[in-house]
Amino acid sequence: MNRGGADDIASRHRRRAARLLLIALAALLLGQAGYLQAKALLAQVLLEHAWQRSDAGRTATRPWPWADTRPVARLQVAALDVDLIVLAGDSGRTLAFGPAWNEASALPGHAGASIVSGHRDTHFAFLQRLRPGDGLEIERAGLRLRYRVRATRVVDARTTRLATGGADDERLLLVTCYPFDAWAAGGPLRYVVEAERR
């Protein structure tokens, strides 16, 4: 009985240690998830300020002193209550803070395709709710540019590239990862929303 009690205590200690370990692991993982989401949310607040200071994208203003990017436009979808500041340069570093415009593509308001990418699990999660015919607005340098969604499609990023120029019409391509409910990052598929200037 005594022996059994000691075994019981030892095994309970082991179990408690295992539980603490699991809780620590959970805190780490949830913290990581929370950090990514919080960064995405907080950055938009700072960007909003930078956007005001930059005179709606007319001057290059860095949102925080060590930023390697600047706000270039504002993307709004009234029906879905979406209001995002778009940054320059779609590197992984920039995309953590907000949707980003590919600098090799046309500037919104110019002929050609303007390519804006965003994370499917934060800023651009709303893309799955856009349907052909929906309206979008881009604000840049005092201009309000109105677009209408023409089509949505899924492409394989390994075999496809996006065209950036050539045409005279103004198109806006919103790009995010696909499928929307995938667990991990790094998949090859992309969801492309193609909108045309009205």
Added chain:
Amino acid sequence: MRKRVRSGGRESAPAATAVIREHSAMSTMLRFLFAAALLGAAAFALPATADSGSLEVQRGDGSHAAVASLDTKVDLAINGLVAEVRVTQRFRNDGEAWQQGEYLLPLPEGAAVHALTLRIGQRLIVGEVREKEAARSEFAAAVASGRKASLVEAHSANLFRTVIANVAPGESVEIEIGYWQQVDFRDGEFSLVFPLTYTPRYAPAQTDALPEPVSEPASEPVSESKAAVVETTTAITPAAGARIGSPTIVIAATLDAGLPLARVESATHALAIRQNGQHYAIALADTVVAADRDFVLRWTPQPSATPTAALLRERSGDEQFALLMLLPPTQPAGAMPRELVLVIDTSGSMEGSSITQARAALDLALQHLTPVDRFNVIQFNSRTTALFDHAVPAAAKDVALAREWVAGLHADGGTEMLPALNLALRDAAPTGYLRQIVFVTDGAVEQADALYTAIESQLGASRLFPVGIGSAPNAQFLRKAAELGRGSSVVIRDLNAVGESMQQLFAKLDRPALRDLHLDLPVNAEVYPQRLPDLYHGEPLLLIARLAPNAVVGRGRIEGQLAGAPWSQALSLDLQGQAQGLGRLWAQRKIEALDDALRRGGDETALRSELVAVALRHHLVSRHTSLVAVDRTPQRPADAPLQTVAVDNEAPAGSVAFAQTATSSRLWLALGLLALLVAFLLREREGTLR
């Protein structure tokens, strides 16, 4: 218990479910630990970035057929110390509408770009050099009237912008660009670089307008195009995703070194070589390569044939040009204590293998210090941080501290190079010390002028040794910084080459330079570089000069200081060979010198008109002159309006790869909740046991 855990795991990824199912059947703590570790490992080993493969152009309807393609072919004809290069790009319109292609073309630093030929079927249209604005309006007028036209202009230092307009559906047009280039010779080895990619340049926040894009869609009237140009000037250069040219690049070279060679090789690409006496025909082993790293060709003379001097001449019209190469003897000298300031670029553009190479290079430099030396380490990105306030003696514990500090550096943020340069140049070394600044960077800076000025004005007794890092370092910046800093530059192209490149650098740091050189020529000559550089171990003196038209050359003399003692050597200026292209190479150096004078704040109008005159006379592209080729007959029918183009016209050259657009936050969330659930279940089970 088992069932409940499984239901908890049902909505997670299959791999995680498997782990849980397995561990629910186990009971000891060790196994829990193992499972927890597995969970953690599975979570953190997930790829953070997507594959970068990206090969096709996409059409509007989502199909994958290529709409346009751009194939690039490079022919290098290397003759002794100069190379004539032709870059042929075939633009093919596979779409159903008229197209215009525009792309950036990186060329080697110092390239004298002089030729543009447009080949349409059997017809050849030869381009002319015009002043930049004149070339632009000529091009715009041709585009608007439906004629085929092409424009080549300087974008920034060694980056050129090429536009081809009015290509009919189903038509192929070839553009051929020709330039001359000097062969590099150092450490007993000749080399030539063809850049296949370029590092996007970082533009600091408060700066003036960058070089503007030139091409507007054909339908826009010129006035509107001008407005568009103004608006886009704040854009930083195209993002890393914008590849130059297309994935198909073919390189072929012929090499007549004029010497018996010990070997011909490339550290960057596999070669297929055919030898015929002293003539080599070189091609890539994989005929077509991806444009992801620069092409470097090296050839080494047999030891007995290593040249110590060469003089080549070209007579062109009423002018005469000469290229002089002289390899002075160097001698090892007693070690002199030094103050070594190591500066490392930790900006975002250095992320990945570049920062790994840079850290490895710095670590070698730190190990190379001896206790009599002094040192400091400075890192910069958006901010500049020095390890010590001022240089300290290289005591073992401080060196160990520095090595640890360097090993912990990572790349993030902007490239604010000027404060770091100022900090490095600010101090002076105690008497008796050589002050050497080793500056490790990829040179991804757009506004280099301010940096050049800082180096020139604050150098003092310090010497600057830039170390270029990455697959496509900014060669122009490295060469210029070394020239103005009176040091020498080395380039590290991959991690395996760090040791070798750093050994080359140490050889230069450890031996005294041949300094205060000046040249006595028996004839009137305009020589570049104007101020002769200090020469370090293994470096030749390479001069290019314009001589009086009928100069009969005799003997010259070069004098200087070597390890504190006077040094001199006689020069034989007797002709050793004829070479082509020397006139253009000389003019290119003169244009660079005039650009430097402009940067130093010289008389804008006078210098600029002199620059334009030289460029026009020698038919060269410069900051103020461009090449334009225009077909005489209109091809696009006036009744094929450009609105039609707008409907189908999907893509000329210039397409981009996709960004990585997801994080794994959802996965972290799920795994975190799962771990919590397991912890909770354990507690529950504990309760039932009790």
